[in-house]
Amino acid sequence: MTMETTLTLEGQRALDVAQTEELLRSVLIPPRPTLLVAVLEEQGKPDPDLDRIAELISEDVALAASTLKLVNSPLFGLARPVVDIRHAVRMLGLKNISGLITGLLLHQAFRNLRGAFMERFWRRAEVMARTTALIARWCPRVPREEAYALGLFCDCGVPLLLQQFPAYPGVYEAAEREAHQRPFIEVEHERLRTDHAAAGFLLARTWKLPADLCQAILRHHDALDYYRREEPDPTVDKLALLLTAQHVLRLYAEQPPAAEWQAVGQSVLAYLGLEEAVLFQLVRNLRELNEQA
Incomplete structure (x- = not known):
């Protein structure tokens, strides 16, 4: 990946975020939950009180x-x-x-959105979270708990787009059908002039989530090769986990590889130090987990 490509991408995604912000101006992005604010405030103290944090969580x-x-x-x-x-x-x-609680609070933030589409969305988000956490067992640079929250949160822009665009379920399904031919967000842009990754970035930023997590949410459908580097990078670690999880889910569903994986999958595996055979082991692990859930 050349520096020119990187700069072009940075500029393009910045434009995507700005355009999404304008399109979603009438949509209320859920504010950061009060409980999360209190927990993070206590966590940020020089000597945080663990019992106080447990007490805050236990109140809900x-x-x-x-x-x-x-x-x-x-x-x-x-x-x-x-x-x-x-x-x-x-x-x-x-x-x-x-x-963990940040990921779980996401569901509460959109509890007013109901229907078959959202039921499928939450089921898929849960399976994505399990898959990302499974992969983290093989890639210990990201703790499993953090990987779980990452997987649960990565598509958090979907409910925002649903609020703005009532026909969004049809767009989502079209993007799914064409995912092996072109990146998911390309279909969204074609139909809506925005995408769920940019919308998710806005939510993550509003909730003041860590910068590397916000960037991973924004870029998790990018088909550019961030992975040819000698040293690990926190954002790239998360991106690599998400792309691998998306691919494992497609293997699990017996679907062809997504366009993003076709473009950068081998680089992702090399970056994570994984062999192709591990992917099929992950599918087996995921099947066992889902049977126990």
């Missing part, structure tokens, strides 16, 4: 239950079950627990 009964269910799921393979939120906070650490 549904969130606390979802967090414990997730932490104790086969995905994380704990030797002993976590019995309460205080235990979870102390065992996982502040960064990992805040990442």
